[in-house]
Amino acid sequence: MKSSGRLKLEQRTFMEQVHECLDNGYLLSSKKIGSGAFSKVYLAYATQERMKHNPKLSSDLRNKHHTMVAIKIVSMAKAPEEFSQKFLPRESSSLNATYKHVNVVQLYETYQNSQRSYLVLELAARGDLLEHINTVSDQRCCPGLEEEEARRLFWQWQLVSAVAHCHNVGIVHRDLKCENILLEDQGFLKLTDFGFANCTGLKNSLLSTFCRSVAYTAPEILMSKKYNGKQADLWSLSIILHAMVSGKLPFKEHQPHRMLHLMRRGPIFKPGLSPECRDLIRGLLQLHPHARLGLQQVAAHHWMLPAAQELFSVLGAVPEPQAGSQDNTESGTDSMYPCTRTPCIHVQQLQSLQQSKTPKESTSGLALRPLEACPRQGASSACQALRSTMAVSPLVCATRQPLSLCSTLTIRNMPGHYLAN
Numbered sequence: 001m002k003s004s005g006r007l008k009l010e011q012r013t014f015m016e017q018v019h020e021c022l023d024n025g026y027l028l029s030s031k032k033i034g035s036g037a038f039s040k041v042y043l044a045y046a047t048q049e050r051m052k053h054n055p056k057l058s059s060d061l062r063n064k065h066h067t068m069v070a071i072k073i074v075s076m077a078k079a080p081e082e083f084s085q086k087f088l089p090r091e092s093s094s095l096n097a098t099y100k101h102v103n104v105v106q107l108y109e110t111y112q113n114s115q116r117s118y119l120v121l122e123l124a125a126r127g128d129l130l131e132h133i134n135t136v137s138d139q140r141c142c143p144g145l146e147e148e149e150a151r152r153l154f155w156q157w158q159l160v161s162a163v164a165h166c167h168n169v170g171i172v173h174r175d176l177k178c179e180n181i182l183l184e185d186q187g188f189l190k191l192t193d194f195g196f197a198n199c200t201g202l203k204n205s206l207l208s209t210f211c212r213s214v215a216y217t218a219p220e221i222l223m224s225k226k227y228n229g230k231q232a233d234l235w236s237l238s239i240i241l242h243a244m245v246s247g248k249l250p251f252k253e254h255q256p257h258r259m260l261h262l263m264r265r266g267p268i269f270k271p272g273l274s275p276e277c278r279d280l281i282r283g284l285l286q287l288h289p290h291a292r293l294g295l296q297q298v299a300a301h302h303w304m305l306p307a308a309q310e311l312f313s314v315l316g317a318v319p320e321p322q323a324g325s326q327d328n329t330e331s332g333t334d335s336m337y338p339c340t341r342t343p344c345i346h347v348q349q350l351q352s353l354q355q356s357k358t359p360k361e362s363t364s365g366l367a368l369r370p371l372e373a374c375p376r377q378g379a380s381s382a383c384q385a386l387r388s389t390m391a392v393s394p395l396v397c398a399t400r401q402p403l404s405l406c407s408t409l410t411i412r413n414m415p416g417h418y419l420a421n
């Protein structure tokens, strides 16, 4: 039970925060939606006045048809200097760099005074992935999500896509875990908590800081070796996938040397898990970082293919011949792992799904329109499946005109997935 003095202090602090938010254009609600080591996260509402002055905020909230945001308030008095000087600026700069991907939580703005820092974030109101796995496991009376749902969250809707986006803009997350993956109302997954993220630039430079939850940590970090942040993120991704399909972490030990022993032994899968899913997890859980599957290979792995097959069955599309194909980037990847190519879809077939909506200009000069623009009845499942084939990054092949997983396409001011026109 809180003492009345403590309660009064908390109320006074809260009222100060309400005023500070109002001064910056936000109505802070008393609904606390989460807390971290030195922070509290509240539901808040953007005022019309604020939206007028913040184009990031207004364009995003207009699309969402509401004015709700999450405000993370970090107490400078409670946070150690390292946190406020190092981790907080990292979080802001990483979120600015990853703006704007549909599966990475958006940072709309920050403001601070000597006592507190405020981060105004996109709201992801459906809790985190860990809670989701536990709820579904209880409902099913069976640990873990169905593979179909895990596939949807992992790839089709989105985790691989979010991580690929971060890596493409030179950010390694370094703390990928189920608790840092939030879900929002429309079912989209949002990667968050970039406090440990590091900007590697686009080079594969080696890092040395240990900074994450042991259960998700790659063996090279546990062994205190210099490590490649992208490859370490890949290890964490496979731990997340294992947690999704099995309802538990593959390696659980507090002592690093015991963890390493378990890692060498390899994961133990639950009965009934498909061979394809086991194969993907094993392909990522390689002790040697270079032996791990790359993100392109993950997206093209045969466990992922049912989503693409769905598209083919709707479109009647024929996968591109593999040999000598110039436009399939899988051939350039570095793994010893047998690579499954992502079949390509021809633009003519895609055009039959499209009706007019103002095309967006891409940096490559191609006219694009959002997948959501596909209006035809029956096209939605094709759109879903197509979205999954492009999940690593939305892209277009200009030369031979198929869409495939090949390279990043940056689309000015517009997040999401696109069809070539």
Ligand SMILES: Nc1ncnc2c1ncn2[C@@H]1O[C@H](COP(=O)(O)OP(=O)(O)OP(=O)(O)O)[C@@H](O)[C@H]1O
Pocket (backbone or CB within 6 Å): 033, 034, 035, 036, 037, 038, 039, 041, 070, 072, 105, 121, 122, 123, 124, 125, 127, 128, 179, 182, 192, 193, 195
């Ligand atoms: N954008 C958001 N939308 C909804 N809830 C959020 C959002 N951001 C954070 N939360 C909630 O607040 C909690 C704490 O946020 P966050 O993880 O960013 O804080 P932290 O200080 O980095 O935490 P930790 O100390 O655990 O690393 C999250 O677990 C989540 O439940």
